[in-house]
Amino acid sequence: MTTKAGSGINSKWIGLVVVLFGILLLAQHGNELLKQLVITPGSVAAQGVAADCRADELEEEGLSLRECELLVSNVQITLVSSPDWFRPAMMLFSLLGSLFAVSSIYLGISVAANSNTNSLSLKTCLGVLLLIDLLVFVAASNTGPLLRAQYLWPSLLWFFVHATLLAAALAHLNEQSGSEA
Amino acid sequence: MAKQLPRSKVIMHWITATSVFFLFVSSWWMLSLPLPSDVFTYRQLPFQLHKNIGITLLAIVVTMIAMRVYGREQSIQANKTRLEKLADVDHLLTYFLLIACCISGYLSSAYSGWETTLWWLVDLPGWSEENDDLNILFSDIHLWTCWALLAVVALHISAALYHAFKDDGVIDKMFRL
Known part of the structure; x- marks a missing residue:
């Protein structure tokens, strides 16, 4: 047993939780x-290039056209805010x-x-x-x-x-x- | 006290654990990047890395299974408790889902028409021409097997925490350096 009498400290528990986190x-x-x-300053999203949203890609990804456009905005948020x-x-x-x-x-x-x-x-x-x-x-x-x-x-x-x-x-x-x- | 596992298997266990969580976190993020095109290449590095780690993980899991089968690590124990039987099922499911996730992901990628270069060194063979239907099918299998994997991993971690808190020696075999 790794719990010391009267201490209530279980080193195995501490060790596992440390490993998990x-x-x-x-x-x-x-x-x-x-x-x-990946998201580097001056990259294409920062230059205002419109999203490339092909119908077959939208179907594969399960995205609407608006969501596809917002994926570019998502990168722009990081670039503009940093x-x-x-x-x-x-x-x-x-x-x-x-x-x-x-x-x-x-x-x-x-x-x-x-x-x-x-x-x-x-x-x-x-x-x-x-x-x-x-x-x-x-x-x-x-x-x-x-x-x-x-x-x-x-x-x-x-x-x-x-x-x-x-x-x-x-x-x-x-x-x-x-x-x- | 549980029998100690070979050090190599312990290391592979922790590499697998780390890889699985990194693959989950990075995949959730990389799918929020713009769809790929000639100008939008944000997804290239994360997707290649995802595939590289997934393929390496598959090799590790297959090695772990081979060690389990041929290494005779599992002592045959009669009269297993319900929790022990549940643990066996959880282990088997984890192995199965790890393999299913990796293979379905690779096949989805293969049918998407994107090439895979393992660790930017070895070009892996393409299975076929681009096929949208098979890409979507394997992509769906990849998605659902990975969700199921997350569920069994959560159960696995909960059980490990339970045994660690009880300090009953069950998890000792995974803690050696």
């Missing part, structure tokens, strides 16, 4: 990185977020596999992820309403997820220190 976060940051790579600094900043945050998400998966597995694993590195990793959430939140809050609507709520959710996991890792670390003393 690490996987979900990696998907999110990976997709954000892909998004920033200040010059936003794309490089988001690429940096999503790259760092992806790297630390992978680290959190590895560390979560370590903690779940061995309850005596030193969770200092896990605590540090979760702290960095918390900081990245905060930076994404601050960056998005300095853009217009269209990007704020896309980014603020998810980054706030991730902030609280990582705050919760960090609290659990801190409690686990304190428990370790207590048992070593």
Whole structure:
């Protein structure tokens, strides 16, 4: 059993939840990185080129003509609403977020596999992820309403997820220190 | 305490998990990009990446199944509880749906007339000429098998969380480095 008597701290539970959220976060940051790579300033949507909506493509995708046109507007929203600094900043945050998400998966597995694993590195990793959430939140809050609507709520959710996991890792670390003393 | 699985299979399990969630998130987003044409090429990179990860995932899943079948990992256990039987069904369904998702996605792409270059290195053979009806058919199969996969994955994760919280040793086999 990995739950210490009287402590109520289950390292296996902490490890699995860290791994689960690490996987979900990696998907999110990976997709954000892909998004920033694909939607580039000055690309065709920014030049006001009309959408190319062929009838056969509309049928395949199950789209109306108006929806097809709005797909271009969707890209224009990102391009027009992004200040010059936003794309490089988001690429940096999503790259760092992806790297630390992978680290959190590895560390979560370590903690779940061995309850005596030193969770200092896990605590540090979760702290960095918390900081990245905060930076994404601050960056998005300095853009217009269209990007704020896309980014603020998810980054706030991730902030609280990582705050919760960090609290659990801190409690686990304190428990370790207590048992070593 | 559950028997530990080979390290290679544990790694493949976590790569599969990560890939599946990335494929879901990125596919929901990439379908909101403008339809492809000579000038609108936003979908090229995400779709190629989606196909590359999907094909690689298929190879990983087939390897995992082969390891399960030939590796004799599963000890034959009589008198399984209802939850254990449900877990077996969930595992089988997960494997089946992973394979069905990957193959239907590849076939849909093949009949759409778009070429697939695996990891931008190897041109995969085209199965046929462009065929809209087969493209739509396999696209629908891809869509519904993937929704079903998401449901069984949710069940799988819920069961893992349940066993982790109970700390009964069931999930130990997937936690090794």
